[in-house]
Amino acid sequence: MNKLVKYVCTDILRNRIVIGYTFFLLLISLSLFSLEDNASKGLLSLLNLVLIIVPLVSVIFSTIYIYNSAEFIELLVSQPLRRKHLWSSLFIGLAGSLSLAFLIGVGLPLIIYDASATAWMMAGMGIVLTIIFVAIAMLAAVATRDKAKGIGISIFLWLFFAVIFDGLVLFALFQFEDYPLEKAMVVAAALNPVDLGRILILLKMDISALMGYTGAVFRDFFGTQTGMLIAILVLLLWIIIVFELSLRKFNRKDL
16 A cells, blocks of 8 residues: 555656646745735735635546546555555545645745734644645546546535635525524534634634625534534534545446
């Protein structure tokens, strides 16, 4: 399994798209910090990059990589190698490589320009979102043999979590504004890893005005140490549950 993880990581890190992705993140991060007069503004400018672009690249690249590795996967399945180890190796390789690309592209500038708690939180959320969307991509890829359909599912899931979900939440809040929905909204927040990441980062920045209607509802809950711990545990559950679903489907799939 270790040899397979090493092979996948080496293969991905040599990929021109991953190299380009790393340099793109590094260039944007350095530019944002250089253009702003203080580190806090640079962090705020990086927020959308971490919450939108990083998950998008992670989910699309991972989906395409799984489909392009179909013959390699079939060859390994025919060997005396457990499917669980094969799928886990692919997941670790993809998540580890893309997380390393993120750390080099965004993590290094964050440490250089502003090694604050907010910067560490942003770096942590970037890594967690990368891993979650790699798991989502693997689930989408194993769900269908059609490459175009699988990529379409991945992009739709990213679009849902990044844009559509908040629209649905706002619609529900305005439709039922006369009812106490605080507890329901806390549950709803757990259904979207991007929203959880946004809330945790903005709470660290202590900029409640920029949290929006959705995030402001959770300030009292997630602003506490217990609430933050619960949010982090929910994000970890996202990784475990989505990966386990993809693993079960891969174990049952007829290749």
